[in-house]
Amino acid sequence: MNCMKAIAVLEKGVVRVVDDVPIPEIGEYGALCRNHACGVCSGTDMGIINGETTEKQGFLGFPTVLGHEGAGEVIRVGSKVRNIRIGDRFIHPNLWPDAGNGYTKTYGGMAQYGVVVDQQAMVEDGVCTPEQVPFYKKQHRFPAEIDWKDAALLLSLSExxxxxxxxxxxxxxxxxxxxxxxxxxxxxxxxxxxxxxxxxxxxxxxxxxxxxxxxxxxxxxxxxxxxxxxxxxxxxxxxxxxxxxxxxxxxxxxxxxxxxxxxxxxxxxxxxxxxxxxxxxxxxxxxxxxLNFPYGEYDIMDETIAYILQGKVNPKDFYSHVLPFEQIDEALALVRSHRALKVVLDFEDGNC
CATH class of the missing domain: 3.40.50.720 (NAD(P)-binding Rossmann-like Domain)
Known part of the structure; x- marks a missing residue:
């Protein structure tokens, strides 16, 4: 079993960089992504850490892998993938609910690797309906003109x-x-x-x-x-x-x-x-x-991206610190003390 590093909440209030989360299996319709950056959400991520998130809100139990603001690059595709190519960039490469080795994911973006799915191919091949595809409305391409750190803000901006x-x-x-x-x-x-x-x-x-x-x-x-x-x-x-x-x-x-x-x-x-x-x-x-949870954020992401490319929105206005993901303790201290507008975690140097 090949494993990767990830940021996990082991129990309420206990956050660690772990190295025994399995690299996710992609299946026939999946694509493996190498994550480059992930934002720290002062709402959702901190709620999970503080034990304030319910099952209805997506919490699947400790220990759990954090993160829903990831940005990654496709490095491998499954045998039936035809609408995703190696090198494509995606918002929120995900993990399966059972991440392996006893870990759940909530929402699994703070890991070295994640998965996106060729949802269109699954529907065309009759595997499932659009609403039944894995990660339904939880992934989106973005262009190379937006750098990795800025891309970690795309989901929040679209929300x-x-x-x-x-x-x-x-x-x-x-x-x-x-x-x-x-x-x-x-x-x-x-x-x-x-x-x-x-x-x-x-x-x-x-x-x-x-x-x-x-x-x-x-x-x-x-x-x-x-x-x-x-x-x-x-x-x-x-x-x-x-x-x-x-x-x-x-x-x-x-x-x-x-x-x-x-x-x-x-x-x-x-x-x-x-x-x-x-x-x-x-x-x-x-x-x-x-609006306890976002609604329609992926539907409007192309319009959000257009604002960025037109210069009307600058993602750099919404984060103040970039830290290696291994420095998660410092990142969380910055968030808790309000000394950071927002922290983006850099996963590039730690990738294997």
Whole structure:
């Protein structure tokens, strides 16, 4: 059995670089990818590490291989693959649910190797329906013009792009957004690109608020650690209020700033134990749009890639550190302390 290195959560709070995860078997319709980079998600990855992710949210049990923001290159194809070629670049090379040697995957991108599948060939050959293919809507090609580190941001950017579409932002809308991390800033940027007229962002980290102004052209920022949010907003009302933090308390606070008929939007993944909202506390005549998980992110990825190639979106605006994957402890410390906007792990030097 040939094995590879991967980043695994052995139990709640215990993260290690391990070297005994089997290199995945690809099968007739699969393609083996060598991973080059993977982003660290401050939401999903940290939720898994902290033991806050449920089975319904994709957690299959410890020990589990992290990562859903990987970018890799096809190095071998199965005998019935005809729509994927060696050298093709893919977002999120995956692992099988049973990764082998006792490991599960959630979501398996932080490994030296991963798998993509010739889904089109499987459907054409009658093996399964489009909805039944492995990794359904969980893989996507990207062009060589986008480098590996930037590609590690493609999924997050597309998640935020799809959220702007799903939330239904319209030209002229006034938006209040909680959270100026990479996801919040990306969502703000795509809302602006889709026509939002006025954008106010709330956070407590000055550097992140400044980055939101630079990248998303935010019109106003509120530092809730230094300013009274209610006093700053006053009697203003917004068309959309968005929680990009992932806390029900944020949703309840933000709801009071909605106009009649406005929409309260949740992008952040609510943690286990924070899954109920007292609806009686919400204002009358508003809509609640829950987006605990991305929807349509792979469908809109080509449009996201086009924005990047046109120079309208720069992935480098959304990460601050690149570290060898062996330095996962340092990467997690940077994420936890908010000293990093986002960390991208480099898998190139460690590949065998």
């Amino acid at each position: 935020c792009h799809s959220a702007a579409v799903n939330f239904g932002v319209q030209p002229g809308d006034r938006v209040l957004l909680y959270g100026a991390g990479p996801m919040g800033t990306a969502l703000a940027m795509f809302m602006k690109l889709r026509g939002a007229a006025e954008l106010t962002v709330i956070d407590s980290v000055p550097e992140r608020l400044a980055n939101s102004v630079r990248v998303a052209h935010t019109d106003r920022t509120i530092n809730f650690a230094q300013q009274d949010t209610a006093a700053q907003i006053g009697d203003e009302k917004f068309d959309l209020v968005v929680d990009a933090v992932g806390k029900s308390t944020v949703l309840l606070e933000g709801a009071q700033y909605l106009r009649q008929g406005g929409k309260l939007c949740s992008l952040g993944v609510l943690r286990k134990g924070d899954t109920q909202i007292d609806l009686s506390q919400l204002p009358n005549n508003i809509s609640l749009h829950m």
